[in-house]
Amino acid sequence: MARIPDNVIAEIKSQANIVDIVGQYVQLEKRGKNYLGLCPFHQEKTPSFNVIEDKQFFHCFGCGKGGDVFKFVEEIKNISYVEAISEVANYAHIPFEYAVANNSRTTENSEKKELIEIHEKACEVYAYVLKDLAVGEKALAYLKNRELTEETIETFRVGFSPDDRKFLSTLFLKQGRKKEVLLKTGLFLEGDDGELFDRFSGRIMFPIRNEHGEVVAFSGRKVFTAEEAKINPDIKKTKYMNSPESLIFNKSQLLFNLDLAKNTIRKQGEVFLFEGQMDVIAAYQAGIPNGVASLGTSLTDKQIQQIARVCKSVITVFDGDNAGIKATNRAIDLFEKFPRLTLQIVSLSEGLDPDEYARKYGETSLVQTLKNGRISWFEFRKRFLRIEKNLENHAEQIGYINALLQELAKVSSNLEIDAYLNEITQEFPRFSYKVLLDQLKELQGKRSSVQPPSPQEEAFVEREILPPPVEVPVQKRKTSKIELAEQQLLYRIFYQSANKRFSSYFEGFHFYHEPYETLYVLYQAYDRQVGDFNTANFLSFVRQGNLSNIATEIFSLRFEEEVEEKEILDLIAVVQSSSIQEKKMKLKEEFHQASQAGNHELAKQLFVQLVQLEKSK
Structure with missing residues (x-):
């Protein structure tokens, strides 16, 4: 491999601010001329990771790691030096043609690039079909009936995959794309006769983008009227279909719209976490641009890690039905392992999702509810735990309060504990603050000795979750x-x-x-x-x-x-x-x-x- 000229490296570095790139992985706060955050290379509670903008380097006083922007990308993504240069060049929109050493990773990178190219082209085709072809008229009318504006449709690059199941595959095959590569995209299925069929035919297409804004997958929605749904109720069962996972798409690691929303999220210091892309789009159109969604899947720790990199405050806005309430309850457990994040909940009335709520009560009402209708995670748990309980019954009342204290035993902030205990004593004055506090301290003592989770607890928490991170003491090098x-x-x-x-x-x-x-x-x-x-x-x-x-x-x-x-x-x-x-x-x-x-x-x-x-x- 030819050596990369120093002037090329210097040019790439001059166009890429280390603060912007590190800021994609670490939540940074400006301190004087420098930026400070929690080190991504070791667990810590007190920030010791510094980014020095005027000299364009980083250094952690906790673990000692340091270097330039290339070194950071190399370490954080576990890639080679040349690959790190390529990543930074891509971020700075600078052409970089130097090949990485010939190995399996080179082949993988080449495959990824081609898969992204195909997705980007497919996105352009779907958008063209929706806006400019007669076969897209029904889908466009549906979107306008859902009150989506042209600006919103263009911002989210919404398109339509026609009913012709060979439309897209024929186009790509004529362009010389290989059949085996097209199958790897997840956009196509193979028939018994070996022919390719479009997976998403007859669906409105919502592109799913990665952190760089590149299209890596799609979510397709069936187009049907309320009358059609009455005639055939099963049509709702496959209302949405997402791309299967691929070399470029891992749904547990991506958040819909994070690439577009992250700057606003950083500026406002908070993010709205929705269930689906239509909720994000409805909120955006109503004037809430800092929304993301978990792609209709169970929330994962990796998705929360992405949120933690850009802000400290999260507002979950899941559907108001039973499934949404249970999803919110699960999310609260997930957020326990991220103590630096503050969590608030918005529960919409009548079991509506944000999109339905906006269409029924108007965008202004949705915005007001999102801004003023927030409750704490503890208030949500109080409401959740009292479902189907008769709190007039003495035994059930004690069981309920014990359950609340179990929740409070997880809280480390004395201020929070004091506020929540006061809430309980106000609602149940027969129980004194001191008795509740003594009971809480006893529960906290039991929690301090590590116990293996029960089968019920394991079932309650998503299997992918890692143990809560603890601050790992780093043995600092003594300097003579x-x-x-x-x-x-x-x-x-x-x-x-x-x-x-x-x-x-x-x-x-x-x-x-x-x-x-x-x-x-x-x-x-x-x-x-x-x-x-x-x-x-x-x-x-x-x-x-x-x-x-x-x-x-x-x-x-x-x-x-x-x-x-x-x-x-x-x-x-x-x-x-x-x-x-x-x-x-x-x-x-x-x-x-x-x-x-x-x-x-x-x-x-x-x-x-x-x-x-x-x-x-």
Whole structure:
């Protein structure tokens, strides 16, 4: 594989802001000139992950990881350096034609690219059929009857797959697409005679896009009238059909509309989580652009992780029927493992979904309900747990309150606990606050000892859920006095060219620790080949993982801009004297080990070295 020219790498890097790319994976908050967030590379509760925008690098003070934008993408996606460059180039809309080394991943990337191309083309064809062909008139009339505007239809790239079951397959085969590739898209089925048929024929097509806005799947809706549904009730059973999972589509990892909504979500600090795409579209048209949907499937932890990257507040708006209420109850359990997210619930009246609610009561009423009709997760659980209970009955009342306390035992915030306990005592004044608090503390004590989940609990929580993340203590590397001096000295070399301004002091000088000496040698090579120092470009020059981590630790230091001669002399003196002390300690330890082992010859040699080292002081 040909080496990627430095100017190409520099051009890609100059067009891609590291804050924007890291922000797709980490929820960042601006702190002064820098950005701070929870590290994606280790579990932590207190943010220690820094992104320095003006120098275009990241560094975590918790686990020590650091590097440039390519290093971040390489680490977060577990891909090669060249693939990371390609990803960043794609984000910055810069053509990048350098091939990745010939391996299975290259083939997979090539397949993904072709599958996305086919989906994008299919999306264009469906949109054309809907708006410009006679076969799309019925579907277009249906959408307009559902009060969708042309702007909404275009924004979500809605289309129509005609009844002709060979329409799309014929088009692609004529264009030279291979049959086996078309089958991998999930858009087609194969008949007994080997012919291809369109999977979604006769359906309105809603494209499903990935984080980059690329079409990777579709959700197709049957077009039928209320009268047709009365005649044939079974028609509703397959009202919606989604693409099967493929190389480019994993429904448990995608959220409908996140690519379009994420900027608004970040700006407003909250997201509306709906069940289906029509709910998202109805909310968008009503003036709520920060909505996403879980593609009609059970919510997963991976989908919530995507939400957690862009905001802290989630409002679930599931259907108001029994299925929607149960889905909301399951979602509350899922959100327990994301304590930084605040969860609120909107339950629509009459069992309606948001789309139905907007059409029945108007878009203004929907917006007001979404903004003002929110309740806490605890209030929802209170209502859910009292379903079919007779709270006039003493035994059922106690059982109900015990169930509420079981819920509160999961809460870590004392403020929340106090507020919720007050709610219970107001509704049931016969139970004192103190008694409830004592009972709660007892339950919390039981929860603190880890118990395996019961079969009922396992059935209640979705199987895909991982154990709740806990903060993993990272053993921070202790930095010795000599290392601190070496770091400060390198900082002065990088940013104030100290080795040039005080060149006589650096003649014959070497850093004691190998990583710092290696960085110094690399800096000298960079200076000869590239010239003026640039933090981000130097990180591309370094590349090696551990060195990148150490370099970003140095870049994160802060000193006075002016450097004095005395500072450099003092730092060099510390490195040289400390290195002698460390060598003495090491020799003494080796001498002691050799003596204990009875290796008198080696002990004698080590003793001579110690004496010589003492004389060199």
